[in-house]
Amino acid sequence: MNIVILSRNENLYSTRRLIEEGENRGHDIEVIDPLKCDIIIEKEKPTVYYRDRYLDYVDAIIPRIGASVTFFGCAVVRQFEMMNVFTTVTSDAIIRSRDKLRSFQRLSKAGIGMPKTVFTNYSRDVEEVLNHVGGPPVIIKLLEGTxxxxxxxxxxxxxxxxVLEAFNGLQARALVQEYIKEAKxxxxRALIVDGQVVGAMKRQGREGEFRSNLHRGGSANYIKLSEDELKLAIKAARALKLPVCGVDMLQSSRGPLIMEVNSTPGLEGxxxxxxxxxxxAIITFIERNRR
Structure with missing residues (x-):
């Protein structure tokens, strides 16, 4: 198959690993910068033009679209969808997952546990907002932070x-969430491929840091998820229609809670x-579905 990885940097760990595994399985792998693509829209023949050629030979794509290029990157993914090219994650699913408010609303409707969350339109009544989530300490998140x-x-x-006054002054919309103290x-992080958990790790923030992100100095270790954690991760991925994603959960006294669902999770950690x-696993997922 001709598989295109939509990535701005072919030297990133995740991109390199996908190239390696794709080539090991006999596929032609090409890395294409989505921002250098031209989208050609015409009657009955949507196409993508890249540098000196039309990409009309592509069988499948793997979007590795960064948050800062979501709009145009998803437009390119959508164009490939119009060309009937298989994608590991759809443009709509990427957009849905990048909007934290929209994601939480969908997860809530699906009956999925999460920290109590409040969104308000630049409200100055901070006292009321805090009371909705049980009072301080609280987590405040920008809608588009990564x-x-x-x-x-x-x-x-x-x-x-x-913090809320500062965000409001910058017209930056934010969510206020209950702080799950027992998560420590x-x-x-559960990695989902084709609707199943294929790996899971526990990420621990460095001393004095409440964020566990590996980019911020956190550490990661293998963990075997409980039955409840497995079910929750799979249910969250299905609710957001993401066959490939990273599902982040918190361990709380009332069971696992969804923190975030990432449509383009990194593979290194x-x-x-x-x-x-x-x-x-991602390459074999493409093989199964492309057939």
């Missing part, structure tokens, strides 16, 4: 008020912690 950026722990009412700065070949 890798732990735009996530703040407000330990007091004054701190929460200052750790979370679980999960492969390193689990010693499982996640990249190969």
């Amino acid at each position: 890798q732990g950026l735009g996530v703040v722990l407000a330990e007091s009412r004054n701190a929460a008020e200052s 700065g750790a979370d679980l 999960i492969e390193g912690a689990t010693h499982k070949n996640i990249a190969r």
Whole structure:
């Protein structure tokens, strides 16, 4: 098969691993920068033009679309969909997952456990917002933050008020979430491929850090998920229609809670912690569905 990885950097670990596993299984793998694609829209013949050629020979794509290029990147994914090219994750699913508010609303409707969350339209009544989530400490998240950026722990009412006022002043929309103290700065990442958990790790934030992101100095270790955690991760992926994704969960006194669902999860941390070949699982997922 001719498989295209939509990535801006072919030297990234995740991209390199997908190239390796795809070539090992006899496929032609090409890395294409989505921002350098031209989308040609005409009657009955949607096409994508890249540098000096039309990409009308592509059998499948693997979107590795960064959050900063979501709009145009998803437009390119959508164009391939119009060309009947198989994609490991659809443009609509990427957009849905990148909008934290929309994601939580869908997860809530699906009956999926999550920290109590409040969204308000630049409200100045911080006291009321805090009461909705049980009071401080609270987590305040920008709607479009990634890798732990735009996530703040407000330990007091004054701190929460200052953060919300600052975000409001910048017209940056934010969610206020209950703080799950018993998680102790750790979370679980389940990697989903074809609707099944193929690997899981526990990420622990460094000393004094409530965020467990590996990009922020956190550590990761293999973990065997409980039956409840497995079911929750799979249910969350299905609710957001993401056959390939990373599901982040918190361990709480009332059971596992969904923290976030990532439509383009990195492979370095999960492969390193689990010693499982996640990249190969993604390639074989394409093979099964393309046939």
